Amino acid sequence: MDEIRTDQPSLYDEDVVAWAEQQAAALRALAARPELSNVLDWENIAEEVEAVGLSQIKAFESALRVMLIHVLKYLSAPSAQSTRSWRVEIIAFHATARRRYAPSMRQRVDWDDLWQVSVADAAAALELHGDVLVSGLPDRNPFTPEELVAKTFTLDWALLRLAAVLQNPRDHH
Numbered sequence: 001m002d003e004i005r006t007d008q009p010s011l012y013d014e015d016v017v018a019w020a021e022q023q024a025a026a027l028r029a030l031a032a033r034p035e036l037s038n039v040l041d042w043e044n045i046a047e048e049v050e051a052v053g054l055s056q057i058k059a060f061e062s063a064l065r066v067m068l069i070h071v072l073k074y075l076s077a078p079s080a081q082s083t084r085s086w087r088v089e090i091i092a093f094h095a096t097a098r099r100r101y102a103p104s105m106r107q108r109v110d111w112d113d114l115w116q117v118s119v120a121d122a123a124a125a126l127e128l129h130g131d132v133l134v135s136g137l138p139d140r141n142p143f144t145p146e147e148l149v150a151k152t153f154t155l156d157w158a159l160l161r162l163a164a165v166l167q168n169p170r171d172h173h
Helices: 016-031 042-076 083-100 111-128 155-167
Strands: none
Touching: 016 042, 042 083, 042 111, 042 155, 083 155
């Protein structure tokens, strides 16, 4: 019988998204073996395991989206009454995104769509308070995935990056 090793970190601990995909593939491979029991609903079990990874991606995207919305609102309405709370929210949602990020998410997140949704949501939120989103924002996400989850990401850094993008739009498309 194979011995279970507990002295090495599990892929589950390092990257739950990659772990879920690996486990679902293993379950599907077992399902294809005719000598195994058909008592287990292999396909639905595999889908449930995959759902673990997908829920992690959605939670990560949600935290980043809210963070970007607050960055965009701050950029567009720096004298609004809510700027202090936006700054606090950016710190909190960035921390959440950093905790949830796994390396395998890089190729599974549509970074430009995340940016576009954040821009649209920020515009709608600003409009409710009589403010407008700054014009000239790029269609593509001006931040790399690594920048968005870096320990060094701050509102002030993001505002400088966006100011540079607005001054030189051709360099960032």
